[in-house]
Amino acid sequence: MQYVYSNVTQSLNFFGNSDPFELIEEYGSPLYVYNERIFRERCREMKNLVSYPNFSVNYSVKANSNLQLLKIALEEGLNVDAMSPGEIFLELQAGFKPEQILFISNNVSADEMKFAIDRKITVSVDSLSQLELFGKINPGGSVAIRFNPGVGAGHHKKVITGGKETKFGVDPNFIPQVKEILKKYNLKLVGINQHIGSLFMEGSAYIQGIKSILSLAENFEDLEFVDLGGGFGIPYHKQENEARLDLSSLGKELDSILNEWVKSYGKNITFKIEPGRYISAECGVLLGTVHAIKINYDNKYVGTDLGFNVLQRPIMYDSHHDIEIYRNSDLPSTKKEPVIIVGNICESGDIIAKNRLLPEIFEGDLLGVLDAGAYGHVMSSNYNNRLRPAEVLIKENGDHILIRRRDTLEDLIRCYNV
Numbered sequence: 564m565q566y567v568y569s570n571v572t573q574s575l576n577f578f579g580n581s582d583p584f585e586l587i588e589e590y591g592s593p594l595y596v597y598n599e600r601i602f603r604e605r606c607r608e609m610k611n612l613v614s615y616p617n618f619s620v621n622y623s624v625k626a627n628s629n630l631q632l633l634k635i636a637l638e639e640g641l642n643v644d645a646m647s648p649g650e651i652f653l654e655l656q657a658g659f660k661p662e663q664i665l666f667i668s669n670n671v672s673a674d675e676m677k678f679a680i681d682r683k684i685t686v687s688v689d690s691l692s693q694l695e696l697f698g699k700i701n702p703g704g705s706v707a708i709r710f711n712p713g714v715g716a717g718h719h720k721k722v723i724t725g726g727k728e729t730k731f732g733v734d735p736n737f738i739p740q741v742k743e744i745l746k747k748y749n750l751k752l753v754g755i756n757q758h759i760g761s762l763f764m765e766g767s768a769y770i771q772g773i774k775s776i777l778s779l780a781e782n783f784e785d786l787e788f789v790d791l792g793g794g795f796g797i798p799y800h801k802q803e804n805e806a807r808l809d810l811s812s813l814g815k816e817l818d819s820i821l822n823e824w825v826k827s828y829g830k831n832i833t834f835k836i837e838p839g840r841y842i843s844a845e846c847g848v849l850l851g852t853v854h855a856i857k858i859n860y861d862n863k864y865v866g867t868d869l870g871f872n873v874l875q876r877p878i879m880y881d882s883h884h885d886i887e888i889y890r891n892s893d894l895p896s897t898k899k900e901p902v903i904i905v906g907n908i909c910e911s912g913d914i915i916a917k918n919r920l921l922p923e924i925f926e927g928d929l930l931g932v933l934d935a936g937a938y939g940h941v942m943s944s945n946y947n948n949r950l951r952p953a954e955v956l957i958k959e960n961g962d963h964i965l966i967r968r969r970d971t972l973e974d975l976i977r978c979y980n981v
């Protein structure tokens with residue numbers, strides 16, 4: 564097999580003892596492939612972000628909740644956040660204890676809130692009405708609150724979750740009402756949290772957000788934790804040598820802010836962070852197959868099985884993913900040309916890469932979509948009644964194992980009443 568374009572995965576020995584053609588032959592195309600070594604490395608980098616002792620890395624499993632990866636995160640000493648009863652269910656299945664889970668709820672039903680409370684999982688609510696609901700369900704209980712101190716950041720407006728234009732968090736102007744509701748239901752506020760948004764590549768907005776949430780925390784006595792949120796970015800433009808987020812200087816800055824703050828607060832509370840993408844994006848490559856090449860008017864289209872049912876990020880946020888080309892024949896690619904890489908879904912927005920300058924691609928080539936381990940499979944769907952791909956793990960010894968099977972046609976009719 565030749566790496567026709569880009570050797571990012573080759574230099575990482577990403578596919579271990581196999582090559583993409585062998586994996587596709589065994590598990591079908593398209594296919595999500597995860598590298599265990601890289602996943603573990605990212606867990607450790609986050610754990611070592613600061614030297615402040617009471618520090619918890621809560622993996623935000625919405626990025627990738629494959630059960631096998633959750634078990635590895637648990638082995639690495641991470642805790643988790645959850646956004647839904649489904650995520651809680653998976654986390655408990657993976658072996659996390661209730662005290663390792665923070666349910667960061669958003670507009671949940673009473674039953675969903677009860678689901679967490681019954682399992683002794685801390686619930687963070689993000690509106691006054693949900694705080695009232697919590698108080699009615701669990702008077703005298705312990706609760707956390709998500710605040711929105713006004714700072715937002717992210718790679719796209721759809722993923723900015725702090726500031727004035729988002730549904731998330733409680734506006735700090737309502738702190739008096741928060742206190743009234745806490746008192747009314749005799750609730751103990753154990754923690755506060757925020758999340759400014761997803762994907763920052765330099766730490767200034769994150770630090771600004773932390774300063775805001777810490778100054779807000781001073782309104783409350785005897786907190787047990789402040790959760791600073793996630794959003795740590797990864798370089799999606801590896802083929803152009805994009806720099807990594809400088810974790811070392813971010814960690815130093817954090818350490819000095821946190822140590823200083825606990826001194827004035829008078830208690831060594833726990834600080835939590837909630838990274839999702841940073842933990843799982845780079846351990847994942849989505850493999851797909853080129854089935855057709857065509858020229859429509861002036862555009863050259865590369866037709867693949869990588870529809871937006873499989874990876875939604877490009878259609879949803881115009882996100883960039885680097886693409887590698889693998890070939891099992893001697894066909895030469897002599898020139899680079901702009902191509903539009905498309906999937907097999909019945910919508911003209913079904914584009915995975917627009918006007919990408921790549922060496923000539925042929926039918927039968929495989930493509931590797933890099934950094935697909937976060938918000939990849941979890942956001943995939945059965946649109947057009949296509950089957951969601953299998954997920955395979957390249958273990959640390961280089962062998963591969965199937966960690967989620969591909970959908971079957973029978974799966975498509977499983978929920979119908981016929």
Ligand SMILES: Cc1ncc(COP(=O)(O)O)c(C=O)c1O
Nearest residue numbers: 623758761793794837838839840
């Ligand atoms: C509340 C919350 N925490 C954590 C995350 C994880 O974000 P990221 O994957 O950017 O680290 C998200 C997603 O943006 C989120 O909404």
Ligand SMILES: N[C@@H](CCCC[NH3+])C(=O)O
Nearest residue numbers: 625722724761876937938
């Ligand atoms: N799904 C988004 C990130 C959103 C994170 C959840 N709040 C992405 O793919 O970039």
